[in-house]
Amino acid sequence: MTAATKDRGARAAARGGRRQAGRGGVLGSAGLYAATGVAALLFLVPFYLLVRNALSTDAQITGENWEFFPTRLQWGNIGELFDDPTVPFARSLWNSAVVGVLHTVGTLLVCSLAGYGLARIPYRHADKIFYAVLVTLMVPAAVTFVPSFVLVSSLGWVDSLRGLIIPGLFSGFTCFLFRQYFLGFPKELEEAARMDGLGHWGAYWRIVVPNSLNFFAAIATITFISGWNAFLWPLVIGQDPDAWTVQVALSSYMTNQTVNFHLIFMATAISIVPLVFVFLFLQRWLVQGIAQTGIKG
Numbered sequence: 001m002t003a004a005t006k007d008r009g010a011r012a013a014a015r016g017g018r019r020q021a022g023r024g025g026v027l028g029s030a031g032l033y034a035a036t037g038v039a040a041l042l043f044l045v046p047f048y049l050l051v052r053n054a055l056s057t058d059a060q061i062t063g064e065n066w067e068f069f070p071t072r073l074q075w076g077n078i079g080e081l082f083d084d085p086t087v088p089f090a091r092s093l094w095n096s097a098v099v100g101v102l103h104t105v106g107t108l109l110v111c112s113l114a115g116y117g118l119a120r121i122p123y124r125h126a127d128k129i130f131y132a133v134l135v136t137l138m139v140p141a142a143v144t145f146v147p148s149f150v151l152v153s154s155l156g157w158v159d160s161l162r163g164l165i166i167p168g169l170f171s172g173f174t175c176f177l178f179r180q181y182f183l184g185f186p187k188e189l190e191e192a193a194r195m196d197g198l199g200h201w202g203a204y205w206r207i208v209v210p211n212s213l214n215f216f217a218a219i220a221t222i223t224f225i226s227g228w229n230a231f232l233w234p235l236v237i238g239q240d241p242d243a244w245t246v247q248v249a250l251s252s253y254m255t256n257q258t259v260n261f262h263l264i265f266m267a268t269a270i271s272i273v274p275l276v277f278v279f280l281f282l283q284r285w286l287v288q289g290i291a292q293t294g295i296k297g
Contacts, residue, residue: 088242107169113204158237250271
């Protein structure tokens with residue numbers, strides 16, 4: 001066999017290998033897209049059931065003959081939901097919005113200042129305070145629930161926004177995340193700020209915060225969703241219907257005597273709309289911000 005023949009054979013084998021690799025890559029991509037499509041459909045099933053049942057009657061929800069979608073949509077369920085005199089649903093949506101926004105803003109301010117102080121301000125007991133913050137993460141919420149309620153009650157904050165918001169402003173986990181993030185923040189920017197005469201507060205407010213908006217947005221998303229979905233504390237504090245949040249209002253449609261399925265699904269569908277908008281608006285910062293915590297140090 002001549003050298004030219006061997007060379008042609010090697011080139012043919014190489015082309016065959018590339019064709020096989022190409023076919024393998026196409027099959028792999030097709031499998032990946034198929035798996036992603038199936039996962040997306042499974043993810044959308046709860047939303048389909050939510051919308052379908054929200055626009056149905058109780059008989060269509062619990063009946064034996066299941067319809068993929070009702071032939072006659074019950075748009076009147078929306079009016080029935082907001083006109084129900086026993087459940088002030090519109091008021092509960094407003095309360096949840098106020099609690100969610102104020103709780104988010106307050107938590108960002110308090111926890112970011114605490115995290116910045118633990119990460120940047122030299123203090124011989126800083127490590128001890130940080131470990132004390134970590135210890136709070138190990139204490140079950142049930143342990144502090146009754147003392148917190150007694151304190152709030154003694155201050156006269158029951159059935160008020162102060163009782164719903166102020167006790168939850170500090171979060172040990174959020175403080176921990178801010179500290180870890182600030183440990184990785186470039187010190188050169190703060191040193192340049194101090195050369196211009198700024199102190200710790202000026203460096204924090206004028207340098208650190210404007211350059212950390214992605215991380216703040218990520219924490220704001222998590223905090224707002226957590227505040228919106230809170231149930232147990234608002235249930236205890238909001239004893240008057242005018243102080244109910246949306247989660248408490250949802251629970252009122254299930255009693256020992258009746259269960260209003262169509263109102264539950266309609267109320268749930270409406271209550272998740274703000275969360276969807278918040279997530280869609282801030283989603284690109286969510287993963288990036290959490291990744292920037294740099295769990296170290």
